[in-house]
Amino acid sequence: MSTTVSHxxxxxxxxxxLERYRAEAREWLAENMPPLDPRADPNQQTKEHVKDLARRxxxxxxxGICFPREVGGAGLTRSHHRVFCEEAADYELPIYLGTPGLSIIAPPIMEFGTEQQREHVAAMLRGERLFVQMMSEPTGGSDMAGALTRAERDxxxxxxxxxxxxxxxxxxADWGLVLVRTDWxxxxxxxxSMLLLDLSLPGVTVNTIKMVDGSEEFCEEFFDDVQVPHECILGEPNDGWTVANRLLFHERQSVGGGSPYHFNRPKSARSSARGSDLVGIVGRNGREADPVARQLIGEAHANELVGRQLISRVSDAVASGVLPPIAGSLLRLNTGVTAMRRGSIALGLxxxxxxxxxxxxxxDHPADQFILRQASCIGGGTTEMQRNLISERLLGMPREPAADKDRPFNEVRRSRREENTR
Ligand SMILES: Cc1cc2nc3c(=O)[nH]c(=O)nc-3n(C[C@H](O)[C@H](O)[C@H](O)COP(=O)(O)OP(=O)(O)OC[C@H]3O[C@@H](n4cnc5c(N)ncnc54)[C@H](O)[C@@H]3O)c2cc1C
Structure with a gap:
């Protein structure tokens, strides 16, 4: 297995x-990137817009500041990446390219991919290809290893x-990374096994799902006898869980804010995230002097500061081997609970x-953010699952009993609905 980076x-x-890099980035951003509209929802960037921003x-x-030069990255460090994100805080960035593409999917391709498969990473960096991750199934997302979507060799x-x-x-997206069952x-x-899937292949259907706030970010996909070339297996056949584990590590880093491949923006009480400019909200309803409002803004601000410190502390500890990679769950858990709290504070104010x-x-419409606030505790693995991981694999507490452990998957009892999906 090769490593994610060669530098x-x-x-x-x-x-x-770093100061030289900062000055160059500042000048370049001003000349080349569109200024951020703080009210625009980055999830609504169109495919062409994401690709245009990526090409710029x-x-x-x-x-790809931290990606190696061999795939078209800049071969630089986390510090350069952090400086760039600070300077880019007021500019539009290709958010959908950063997550899941560069921060969650590209690292396992770099680690397990063949030279030919690494071309996907180069194409992402050039803004030519967008990737989606397809792990969750209608029967449940937390038990990712219980996937029922299957591929048979022919x-x-x-x-x-x-x-x-x-x-x-x-x-x-143009391509997807799909976890499938290849041996029952x-x-x-x-x-x-983990498959790299060209979404334009015959037999792939992608439908959008309309959310409670009217957005259509989520999708469902159906696969009917899709013929996927053997060279699209990432890693070894039947060893997809090894790849999935690394993907989950990078997902926790990304969603938790600690990924060096993700376009993250520093937040503040005047956060540019939609519906969460807390100072603006109290200004509009004349509550600047209200001690309760001030206390709530202070709480949100303190959470942000603690979150930022936690990200650098845990990321440094994982990078130096002081903490195991599973410690990324601490970041994921903290991001989820503080984002949810921020949504409640914004609506309360x-x-x-x-x-x-x-x-x-x-x-700003804090109600929009409020009705979707639980998403921050679900996407990238639920907070309950993070607590399980922290207790079992970081603190060494006893493992949750699993009736399906060590049992052939085709002997595991499932509901009739699940059986029908076979
Ligand atoms: C914003 C967002 C983006 C997402 N993006 C993607 C994506 O790009 N690709 C993708 O594949 N999926 C994506 N998902 C799906 C996400 O990964 C799943 O929703 C998540 O893993 C939970 O799965 P589930 O919804 O099926 O809930 P279930 O797994 O059915 O869980 C239901 C409830 O039971 C709890 N639970 C389950 N098992 C345990 C346990 N062992 N111990 C304690 N509690 C447990 C869960 O915490 C949850 O509260 C996204 C979800 C969100 C909200």
Whole structure:
């Protein structure tokens, strides 16, 4: 297995080098990237817009700051990446390219992929290809290793059947990374494979799912006898769980804010995230002097500061081997609970004003954020699952009993509904 990077992303550059980099990035951003509209929802960026932003970044050498030069990255360090994200806080970035593409899917391709498969990473960095991750299934997402979507070998191809759901932005993607069952006669973790799937292949159907706020970010996919070339298996056949584990590590880092491949923006009480400009909200309803409002803003601000410290502390500890990779769950858990709390604080500060608005009113709408706030505790693995991982694998507490452990997957009892998906 090769490593994610062929250079030392943890090298600490000297202050002068970083200041030079900061000044160059600042000038380049001002000349080349569109300014951020703080009210625009980055999840609504169209496919062409994401690709255009990615191409601009690539032309300046900023699309893959921590990726190795062999795939078109800049071969620089976490510190350069952090400096760039700070400078880019007020500019539009190709968010959908960063997550899941560069921060969750590209690292396992770099680790397990053949030279030919690594071309996917180069194409992502050039803004030519967008990827979606397809792990969750209608029967449940937490038990990812219980995947029922299957692929059977037929000569040089794998024949794919089944369905996936909750895939963020699949309608914008060109390719997907799909976890499938390829051997039913062994325990569940041992019969999985990871497939790189061209979404334009015959037999792939992608439908969008309309959310409660009207957005159509989530998708469901159906696979009917899709013929996937054998060279699209990432890693070894039936060893997909090894790849999935690394994908989950990078997902926790990304969702938790600690990934060096993700376009993350520093937040503040004047966060640019929609519906969460807390200072703006109290200003609009004249509560600047209200001690309760001030206390709530202070709480949100303290959570942000603690979150930022936690990210650098845990990321450094994982990079130096002081903590195991599973410690990324601490970041994922903290991001989920603080984002949820921030959504509640924003609506509490706005009061009834936050829940009603006229068409065309372009002020922040905290109610939008409030009704979707639980998503931050579900996407990238639920907070309950993170607590399980922290207790069992970080603190060494007893493992949750699992009736299907060590039992061939085709002997595991399932509901009739699940059986029908076979
Ligand atoms: C914003 C967002 C983006 C997403 N993007 C993607 C994506 O791009 N690709 C993709 O494949 N999926 C994606 N998902 C799906 C996500 O990974 C799943 O929703 C998640 O893993 C939970 O699966 P589930 O919804 O099926 O709930 P279930 O797994 O059915 O769980 C239901 C409830 O039971 C709890 N639970 C389950 N098992 C345990 C246990 N062992 N111990 C304690 N509690 C447990 C869960 O915490 C949860 O509260 C996304 C979800 C969100 C919200």
């Amino acid at each position: 030392d992303i943890d090298r600490v550059p000297d202050a002068a080098e 970044l690539h032309s300046g050498g900023y699309s 000569g040089d191809v794998w024949v794919l059947n089944g369905s996936k759901i909750w895939s963020s932005g699949a309608s914008r 006669s062994v325990p569940k973790h041992r019969g999985l 706005a009061g009834t004003e936050g829940a009603t608005w006229e068409d065309g009113d372009d002020a």
